[in-house]
Amino acid sequence: MSHEVANSTSDGADNKVRFRATGFNPKANPVAAWASFVVVIALWQLGSSTGFISELAMPSPVAVAQALWQLIVSGDLWRHLAASLQRLVGGWVMGTVAGLIVGFMVGMFTWARSPGVALVSALFPIPKIALLPLFIIWFGIGEPSKFATIAFGVFFPTVINTFGGVDNVQRNLIRMGQSFDMPMWSVIRKIILPGALPTILSGFRISSSIAIILLIAAEMIGAQYGIGALILAAGNLYQTDQLIAGVVVLSLLGLCVSWLLGRLDRWLLGWR
Amino acid sequence: MRLTIKNVSHRYDQVEALRDIDLTIEPGEVVALIGPSGCGKSTLLSIIGGMLKPSSGDVLIDDQAKPDGCLNPLTYVFQDFALLPWRTVAGNISLVLEDHPLSKAERDARIEEVLAQTNLSDFRDAYPKQLSGGMKQRVGIARALAVRPAVLLMDEPLSALDAQTRILLLDEFSDLFARTGMTAVYVTHNLNEAVRLAHRVVALRRRPGTIKEIHSIDIPISDRTEGMAELVAHEQALWNLIRDEAVAADKELENVA
Numbered sequence: 001m002s003h004e005v006a007n008s009t010s011d012g013a014d015n016k017v018r019f020r021a022t023g024f025n026p027k028a029n030p031v032a033a034w035a036s037f038v039v040v041i042a043l044w045q046l047g048s049s050t051g052f053i054s055e056l057a058m059p060s061p062v063a064v065a066q067a068l069w070q071l072i073v074s075g076d077l078w079r080h081l082a083a084s085l086q087r088l089v090g091g092w093v094m095g096t097v098a099g100l101i102v103g104f105m106v107g108m109f110t111w112a113r114s115p116g117v118a119l120v121s122a123l124f125p126i127p128k129i130a131l132l133p134l135f136i137i138w139f140g141i142g143e144p145s146k147f148a149t150i151a152f153g154v155f156f157p158t159v160i161n162t163f164g165g166v167d168n169v170q171r172n173l174i175r176m177g178q179s180f181d182m183p184m185w186s187v188i189r190k191i192i193l194p195g196a197l198p199t200i201l202s203g204f205r206i207s208s209s210i211a212i213i214l215l216i217a218a219e220m221i222g223a224q225y226g227i228g229a230l231i232l233a234a235g236n237l238y239q240t241d242q243l244i245a246g247v248v249v250l251s252l253l254g255l256c257v258s259w260l261l262g263r264l265d266r267w268l269l270g271w272r
Numbered sequence: 273m274r275l276t277i278k279n280v281s282h283r284y285d286q287v288e289a290l291r292d293i294d295l296t297i298e299p300g301e302v303v304a305l306i307g308p309s310g311c312g313k314s315t316l317l318s319i320i321g322g323m324l325k326p327s328s329g330d331v332l333i334d335d336q337a338k339p340d341g342c343l344n345p346l347t348y349v350f351q352d353f354a355l356l357p358w359r360t361v362a363g364n365i366s367l368v369l370e371d372h373p374l375s376k377a378e379r380d381a382r383i384e385e386v387l388a389q390t391n392l393s394d395f396r397d398a399y400p401k402q403l404s405g406g407m408k409q410r411v412g413i414a415r416a417l418a419v420r421p422a423v424l425l426m427d428e429p430l431s432a433l434d435a436q437t438r439i440l441l442l443d444e445f446s447d448l449f450a451r452t453g454m455t456a457v458y459v460t461h462n463l464n465e466a467v468r469l470a471h472r473v474v475a476l477r478r479r480p481g482t483i484k485e486i487h488s489i490d491i492p493i494s495d496r497t498e499g500m501a502e503l504v505a506h507e508q509a510l511w512n513l514i515r516d517e518a519v520a521a522d523k524e525l526e527n528v529a
Contacts, residue, residue, distance in 0.1 A: 176354035179323055180344050180368040180419065190367060194358045271358040271399055 059241040067241035068248060076230075081249065083225035084215060087143065091150025092211045099155045099207075100200070103162020108192070120159050128153035129217045136222065146218040153214040154207040161203025165196030198272070201265055208257050216250065227253075273335055273345060273422035273455060274299055275320065280329030281480075282315055288480035289315045290326070295474065295483065297423065297457060299335065302449050302493070304458045304470035307514060308521035312481030313459045314427055320457060321346045321425045339420045343372050347421035351428040353408040355400040355415075362387070362396040365415045386414040390444075406437035413448075424456040430465060439498070445469055450494035467506045468496055475513050478521060485513055 041061050047053040048060030055063070071077035106116035128149055135145040135152075169192050177187040219228025227246050234242035275297040282290040289312040297303050297320075305313040318324035320331050338345055355364050362383050369379045387393045390410040400408055409429055416424060429445075430438045446468055448454065460466055466473045467489060477484040489506050496503055 172350065172352055172354050173356060175323060176348070176350060177367075179321060179346075179348045182368070182371055186371050190370075191356065194356070269358075271401075 056238070056240065059244055063241040064244045064248065067239075068245040071230075071242070071245060077249070080225050080227050080230045080246075083223070083229075084219065084227045084253075087146045087150060087218070087226065088211055088215050091147045091215070092154050092208060094147060095151035095154025095211070096158050096204070096207065098151070099158025100162050102155075103159040103200075104166060104188075104192075106159065107163035107166025107196070108188070116159070116163070120156055124156040124160065128214055132218055132221055141222045146215070146223070149218045150211050150214045153210050157207050157210060158200075158203055161206070162196065162200055165199030165203070166192055168199055169195030198269055201261070201268065204261055204264075205258065208261065209254065212250070212254060212257070273333060273337055275423060276332045276334055277316075277320065278330050278332060280316070280319055280326045280331065282312070282319065282324070282326045290319075291480035291482050293329070293481070293483060295486075297455065299337070299455055300453045301472065302454070302456045302458060302470045304460060304466035304473045305476060306460060306463060306466050306473055306510065307476035307481070307484075308478055308518040309461065310521055310524065311476040311478040311517065313461075313476055316476075316481070317348075317425055317427050317457060317459045321348055323348075338422045342420045342422055344368070344419040345422040347416045347419055347424055349409075349412050349416050349424060349426040349429045351431050353400070353405075353412045353432070355408055355411055357400050360397050360399055361392055361403070361411050361414075364400070364411055365418050368415055368419055382418050386417045389417060390414040404437070405433045406441055409433065409441060410444075413444075422455060424454055426456060426458045428459055428461070430460070430462070442468055446493055446496065450492070463507045463510045466510065467503045468498070469493065473506075473510060475510060478517050484517075487513070 044053070044058075045061045048055065048058070048063075053060075059067070068077075071080075102112075102116060105112040106120075131152065132145065132149050135148045139145040139148055173191050173195060174187060177191050182190070215226070216228035216231070219226035220232045223229040227249055231243055231246040234240070234246060277293055277295040277297075280290060280293040281288070293316060295303075305316060307313050315324065319326045322331070333345075356367065359367060365383050365386060366379060369382060374382070383396075384393070387396055390413055392407070392410055392414055395403065395407060400411070403411070409432075412429070430441055433441065442465060449456065449469060456469075458466070458469055471489060471493075473487040473489065475484045475487060476482065487506070487510060489503075491500075491502060
């Protein structure tokens with residue numbers, strides 16, 4: 001092999017070293033991102049218009065847009081959305097605050113470590129929606145049982161992420177703080193908290209999507225207003241256009257949450 | 273401040289890292305700890321600064337004299353710099369001053385002073401990730417100087433740097449010691465650093481770590497230059513002293529975490 005290359009004296013393509021490191025390097029393309037939406041919706045509309053997709057099984061994009069418009073102008077959407085957002089924000093904040101506190105204690109103190117990890121490991125795998133009937137018995141059918149379900153669901157992943165984040169703070173930074181005689185509270189506030197923040201914030205993405213799932217499930221079990229209630233009611237009446245409109249609202253809600261968390265990331269983790 | 277290490281021994285599980293170390297660090301003296309990996313030199317430095325509890329023995333402060341405005345008598349400079357990536361250069365220095373009763377003006381004055389001493393004034397608002405290794409270690413030095421330490425404890429401060437940067441910083445350390453008469457304990461495995469900076473070089477033997485020999489270098493630090501014949505001779509003598517240990521360390525299987 002090496003002899004062949006060495007002996008070749010022509011300037012032809014065959015004696016050039018071939019570039020081999022191709023591929024495995026996907027790049028972002030915003031145009032293609034938007035185009036994919038346009039293509040999928042256009043195909044969907046085409047299928048509906050030609051009758052290939054039955055209107056009862058899957059309403060056309062135009063029908064969904066009309067249903068959404070109806071919900072907006074009648075004011076129903078805001079009523080449902082306001083109820084859902086209250087539950088989502090309230091439940092998520094409660095679960096997150098409790099989860100951060102417990103997570104920090106598990107991450108830092110020997111006495112909290114093993115009991116905390118054991119309890120969280122045992123309770124985390126329970127699908128929290130299975131506990132909703134219990135919460136309804138405890139707190140009644142109204143708002144508190146929904147807050148509790150969401151908060152409970154958010155709590156466990158937050159604990160796991162927070163103590164993982166605290167564990168991941170470089171020990172040498174903590175030792176550095178101690179070697180300068182920084183008081184414990186300063187070490188926590190100025191070294192451990194910011195060091196754990198990247199992990200905690202990525203945990204927010206998981207806990208917020210869990211919160212949305214539990215929100216809809218709880219609203220489907222017993223609520224007058226809320227996006228989950230809207231979707232369930234529409235399904236019961238075979239109003240698939242309204243049903244899909246509700247699902248579209250959920251998708252937009254998820255995108256908004258993810259955008260907000262992205263902003264939070266950039267604001268708090270600008271140093272990275 | 274005079275530090276007396278009295279009868280210090282330390283064990284990690286089965287491994288006996290240090291045995292019966294007795295050593296006094298005199299005020300104004302730079303002591304280098306050298307020896308092959310696993311000889312316990314970093315362990316000893318951690319014990320000296322109170323970051324590791326020895327299995328037995330004590331480190332005593334005989335003489336409480338401290339520099340004016342000293343906030344943290346025993347102050348480390350770390351091999352890996354230990355800078356907070358979310359704080360700027362000035363913020364990293366401010367970190368170690370914030371918990372002391374200094375006014376904002378006093379704090380800022382100290383930060384400016386140490387930044388000027390380490391030629392970092394133009395980098396005060398830079399983040400660590402923007403800095404080269406040498407600059408990062410200058411921040412580590414500036415942070416240590418900001419608390420006006422009585423004894424500087426330096427744990428292989430140049431080991432994470434490339435060869436050229438090492439030469440530059442070695443000159444700066446040499447200037448610092450010559451100018452300030454700082455008391456320091458300097459851990460290194462680089463004999464060249466030891467002979468450039470130390471008044472006394474303590475060679476450690478390994479497993480268990482004991483003092484093999486204390487080697488004095490009687491040339492003023494300010495008079496020492498790279499490649500100076502006497503220093504080369506000292507370096508050679510030290511190498512002869514620890515060569516066998518280094519060979520043994522090189523052949524050993526890693527069994528200490």
